[in-house]
Amino acid sequence: xxxxxxxxxxxxxxxTMLALAGAVWQPHDPDxxxxxLRHAAPSLSHPLGTDHxxxxxxSRMLVAAWRTGLVVxxxxxxxxxxxxxxxxxxAILGGWRExxxxxxxxxxxxxxxxxxxxxAAALFGLSPLTAGAALGLAGVGPYALFANAxxxxxxGQPFVLAAAALGAARLRLMLRxxxxxxxxxxxxxxxxxxxxSVIAYASLAFIGLGADPSxxxxxxxxxxxxxxxxxxxxxxxWPGLAIAAVTWTLNRAFDPPGEAARPAPRRLRxxxxxxxxxxxxx
Amino acid sequence: MLRNACxxxxxxxxxxxxxxxLAFLVIAFMPSDPVMIAIRAWNLPADPxxxxxxxxxxxxxxxxxxxxxxxxxxxxxxxxxxSFRTGEPVLDEFAAxxxxxxxxxxxxxxxxxxxxxxxxxxxxxxxxxxADRASRLLAVAVQAVPAFWLGLVLVWVLGVKLRVxxxxxxxxxxxxxxxxxxxLHSTGMFARVYRRDLIExxxxxxxxxxxxxxxxxxxxxxxxxxxxxxxxxLSAVRSEAGWAIGTTAALEVLFGLPGISQFLxxxxxxxxxxxxxxxxxxxxxxxxxVNATVEAAVGRLDPRWRGNRP
Numbered sequence: 001x002x003x004x005x006x007x008x009x010x011x012x013x014x015x016t017m018l019a020l021a022g023a024v025w026q027p028h029d030p031d032x033x034x035x036x037l038r039h040a041a042p043s044l045s046h047p048l049g050t051d052h053x054x055x056x057x058x059s060r061m062l063v064a065a066w067r068t069g070l071v072v073x074x075x076x077x078x079x080x081x082x083x084x085x086x087x088x089x090x091a092i093l094g095g096w097r098e099x100x101x102x103x104x105x106x107x108x109x110x111x112x113x114x115x116x117x118x119x120a121a122a123l124f125g126l127s128p129l130t131a132g133a134a135l136g137l138a139g140v141g142p143y144a145l146f147a148n149a150x151x152x153x154x155x156g157q158p159f160v161l162a163a164a165a166l167g168a169a170r171l172r173l174m175l176r177x178x179x180x181x182x183x184x185x186x187x188x189x190x191x192x193x194x195x196x197s198v199i200a201y202a203s204l205a206f207i208g209l210g211a212d213p214s215x216x217x218x219x220x221x222x223x224x225x226x227x228x229x230x231x232x233x234x235x236x237x238w239p240g241l242a243i244a245a246v247t248w249t250l251n252r253a254f255d256p257p258g259e260a261a262r263p264a265p266r267r268l269r270x271x272x273x274x275x276x277x278x279x280x281x282x
Numbered sequence: 283m284l285r286n287a288c289x290x291x292x293x294x295x296x297x298x299x300x301x302x303x304l305a306f307l308v309i310a311f312m313p314s315d316p317v318m319i320a321i322r323a324w325n326l327p328a329d330p331x332x333x334x335x336x337x338x339x340x341x342x343x344x345x346x347x348x349x350x351x352x353x354x355x356x357x358x359x360x361x362x363x364x365s366f367r368t369g370e371p372v373l374d375e376f377a378a379x380x381x382x383x384x385x386x387x388x389x390x391x392x393x394x395x396x397x398x399x400x401x402x403x404x405x406x407x408x409x410x411x412x413a414d415r416a417s418r419l420l421a422v423a424v425q426a427v428p429a430f431w432l433g434l435v436l437v438w439v440l441g442v443k444l445r446v447x448x449x450x451x452x453x454x455x456x457x458x459x460x461x462x463x464x465x466l467h468s469t470g471m472f473a474r475v476y477r478r479d480l481i482e483x484x485x486x487x488x489x490x491x492x493x494x495x496x497x498x499x500x501x502x503x504x505x506x507x508x509x510x511x512x513x514x515x516l517s518a519v520r521s522e523a524g525w526a527i528g529t530t531a532a533l534e535v536l537f538g539l540p541g542i543s544q545f546l547x548x549x550x551x552x553x554x555x556x557x558x559x560x561x562x563x564x565x566x567x568x569x570x571x572v573n574a575t576v577e578a579a580v581g582r583l584d585p586r587w588r589g590n591r592p
Contacts, residue, residue, distance in 0.1 A: 110301050110566045112524035114531065119558070122550040123312050199428045203532045206430055209550055222431055226536065229438045236438075240431035248426035 012249045019069035022062030030059040030216055039232050048238055052228060057235065060216035061242060067217055068198055068246065070128035071135070075197040078136025079190045083143020084183060088174060090144070091151035102148060108141030114200055121210040130210075131201050139193065146189055150182045157181075191254035195247040202243050218243050290577070294570045298563070302357070305562040306350050309555050316366050316553035317342065323552070340366060340555075353559065363556030367549055372556045376542060376564065383541035385457055387530040387568075390464025391519060397469045398515060402476030403508070407500060409481060417477065421470030429463045430532040436463075460533040467529060468522045472515050479514035483507040513580045523572040527565060 028046070034054030042049045048057040090101040108116075113135055120134035154160060160177050168176070205211055205219025213220070218239040225235040317336045321328050337343045341352065341363075356363060362372040401420075404413035424432075436459060440446045447455045480503055483489050492502040531543035538544075542561060549557040 107297060107300055107304070109524075110297055110569050111305075111562060112527050112565065112569070114524075114528035115562065115565055118531075118546070119308065119550070195425065200528065202428050203430065203528055206428075206532055207535050207547060209547060219428075222434065223535075226434055229434055230442050233435075233438050233442075236431075236434050240427065240435070243428055243431065244426045248422065251422065251425055 008249065008252050011245070012253060015065070015246055015249055016069075018062060019065040022064070022066035022069075026056070026059035026062045028056035028059045030055060030063050031214060032056070039228075049234065051225065051235055052232075057238060060221060061218075061238060064216045064218045064221065064239070065242065065246075067128045067215070068201060068243075071132040071201045072194050072197055072246075072250070074129065074132025075136040075139065076190055076194055078133065079139050079143050079193070080187060082137070082140035083190065084147045084179070084186050086140065086144035087147025087149075087186075088151050088179065088182070090148050091155065092170060092174060098148075102145060105141040105144040108138060111138075113138040114203060117200065117204055118207065118209055121204055124210070126204060126209065126211040127215070128201075131204055132197075135197055135200055139197075143186065143190060147182060147186050150185055151178055154178050154181045188254060192251070194254065195250040198243060198247045198250065290574060294574065297570065298566055301566045302354065302559070302563060303350065305559055306353065307346075309558050310346055310349070312553055314553060316340070316555060319552050320366060340364075353556070357563070362560050365549065365557050366554045367552045367557070372560045375545065375557070376560055379540055379542045379545050380564070382457065382539060383530055383534070383543060386460045386464055386533065386539070386541065387526045389461040390530075391468060391522065391526055393461060393465035394468035394472055394522075395515065395519070397465065398472030398476055399508075399512070401469065402473040402480065402511070402515075403503065405473065405477040406480035406484075406503060406507075406511075414477070417470070417473045421474045424467045424470045428532070429467055429529045430536045432466070433459065433463050433533055433536050456537050456539065460530070460537060460539065463533060464526050464529050467525065468519075471522060472518055475518045476511045476515045479511035480507045483510055516576045516579055520573055520576050523569055527568070 032055060034050070037046075037050050037054040038052055040046055040050040040054070046056050046058065048061065051057055051060070086101055086105065090098040093101075116138035117131060117134040120130055124130045155178065160173065163173055163177050202217070202219035202222070205217035206223045208220060208223055211217070211220050213224075221239045222236055225232075225239075229236050317333055317340070318328075320326070320336060321332065326332050334343070341349060344352070353363060360373060362376070364370065365372050365375055368375065401413070401417050405411075405417045406414075408414060437447075440459075441448065447459065483506065484503075489502060489506055492506045493499070497505065527543075530541065531546075533539070534541040534544040535547060542564060545557065546561045
C-alpha cells in the first residue's frame with residue numbers, strides 16, 4: 001500500500017507541475033497554425049504530434065491542463081466556503097430561517113449542476129472562471145445540507161454543551177469549537193467531488209455552449225478531434241487520457257481505495273419531501 | 283400510505299413551482315434579446331414595427347409576472363408555448379424528442395441496476411476475490427473517464443476496427459451504445475454500493491443465525507442480504523439520476539442523436555425562452571419522479587422503514 005500511495009503522490013505532483021507549467025510556458029505557441037505540418041507524427045520537437053491545423057498537441061494539452069486546474073480550485077473553494085458558511089449559519093439561526101436555507105439548498109439539487117452550468121456558459125461564455133463559478137455555486141446545495149447535518153451533530157456533543165454552559169459567545173463557539181470539527185469532513189466531501197468537476201467541465205467544453213474556440217480545453221479538443229477518430233485516433237486519445245489521469249488522481253487522493261466508491265455521508269436530500277434518510281442499524 | 287403519497291405529491295408540486303419561478307426569472311434576464319437575434323437570423327428589417335410585432339406575437343410585451351402566470355396556466359393545461367426558432371408548439375417538439383433521451387437515460391439506469399446485482403453479489407461472495415477486484419477496478423475506471431470519451435473510443439474500436447456499428451448514423455445500435463455508456467458509469471457505482479451493504483449484513487446477528495442454521499454463504503447472502511442491499515442500491519439511483527442527464531446530454535451531442543438535450547443546445551443560442559423553460563421543467567420532473575419511485579420502492583421493500591413513517 002505505501003508503494004501505491006507513493007506512486008499516487010508522485011503522479012499528483014507531476015500533474016500539478018504540468019498544470020502550473022501550462023500556465024506560463026508551452027514548447028510551442030498553442031495557437032500557431034502550420035498547415036505544412038498537419039497530423040505530424042510525434043517527434044522530439046512535437047512530443048505528441050500535431051493536429052489537423054498543425055498546432056502542437058502537447059502545448060494545447062498543457063494550456064488545457066492549467067484551465068482544468070483552475071476550474072477544480074474554483075469549484076472546490078466555492079463549494080467549501082459556500083457550503084460550510086450556509087450550513088453552519090443555518091444551524092446557528094435555527095427556526096424558519098434554517099428551514100428556508102435548507103429548502104433553497106434542496107431546490108438546487110432538483111436541477112442538476114450541469115444544467116445550471118450549461119445555462120451559465122451560454123449566458124456568460126465558457127471560461128474556467130465562469131464554468132468554475134457556475135459549477136461551484138450550483139453544487140453548494142448538497143454541501144450546505146451536509147455541513148448543516150454535521151454542525152447539528154457537533155452541537156450536541158458534550159464539549160460544545162459545556163462550552164455553551166460556560167458562557168461562550170455564539171460566534172466564538174462556532175469558530176473555536178464547531179468549525180474545527182466540521183471543516184475537515186466538509187473538505188473531504190468537497191474533495192471527493194473534485195474529480196467529478198473535472199469531468200463536468202470536460203462535458204461542458206465538449207458540448208461547447210459559449211466556448212471560445214481559440215482556447216484549448218480537453219473537452220473542446222475531444223469535440224474538435226472527434227471527426228479524425230478514424231484516421232488519427234491518438235488526437236482524441238490524449239485529452240481523454242489526461243482527463244482520466246487527473247480524475248483518477250483526485251478520486252484516489254480524497255477517497256482511498258478500499259473505502260466505498262463514494263463516501264458514506266453523501267445523502268442526497270431530494271426536494272420532494274423525501275428528506276428522511278434510510279435509517280438502519282449499522 | 284395514501285396520505286403520505288399526497289404529502290409527497292404536494293411537496294413535489296411545491297418544489298416544481300419554485301424551480302419554475304426561479305428558471306423563469308433567470309431565463310427572462312438572460313443577456314441578449316431573442317427578438318433581435320431572430321431579426322438578425324431571418325434578415326428582417328429592424329424597424330420598431332417589426333420588433334413590436336414579434337414581441338406581441340411571442341407574448342414578450344406584458345410585464346414579467348403576467349408572463350409567468352400565463353406560462354404557468356399554459357404549462358398545466360398542456361400548452362407549453364411555441365418555440366421562437368422552429369415556430370412549433372414546444373410540447374410537440376419535446377414529445378418527439380423525449381422518448382430517445384429517456385431510452386438512453388432511463389434505459390441506462392435500468393440496465394445498470396440489472397447488471398450491478400450479479401456483479402456486486404459475486405464481489406461480496408468472495409471479498410478480495412477476482413470478481414471483487416474487477417468490480418472495484420470498474421468503479422474506479424468509469425468514474426475517472428467521461429462517458430463521451432469512452433463513446434469516442436468505442437466508435438473507433440467498434441466502427442473502424444471491427445466494423446460492427448455504423449458510427450454517427452443515429453440508428454438503434456448507436457442508441458443502444460449510448461444507453462450502455464450511461465449504464466457503465468452507474469454499474470460500477472451500484473455494484474460497489476450493493477456489495478458494501480451485503481458485506482455489512484454479514485456482521486449482523488440475523489446473518490450469523492442463518493449460517494448457524496446451515497445455509498451456505500451464497501444462499502444466506504441471497505436469502506437474507508439481497509433485499510437490504512437492493513434498497514441501499516436504490517438510494518444510490520437517486521444520486522445517479524442527475525449524473526445520467528449530463529452523460530445523456532454529452533452523448534447526444536457526440537453521436538448527433540436528436541434528443542431533448544441536443545434540442546436545448548440548439549435553442550439556447552437563440553434564447554428560445556419556452557424551450558429552455560420546458561427543458562428545466564422536464565429535468566426537474568425527471569429528478570422528482572426518480573426520487574418518488576425510489577422512495578416508493580424502498581418503502582415496499584423494507585418494512586422497518588415503513589414502520590418509521592409518522
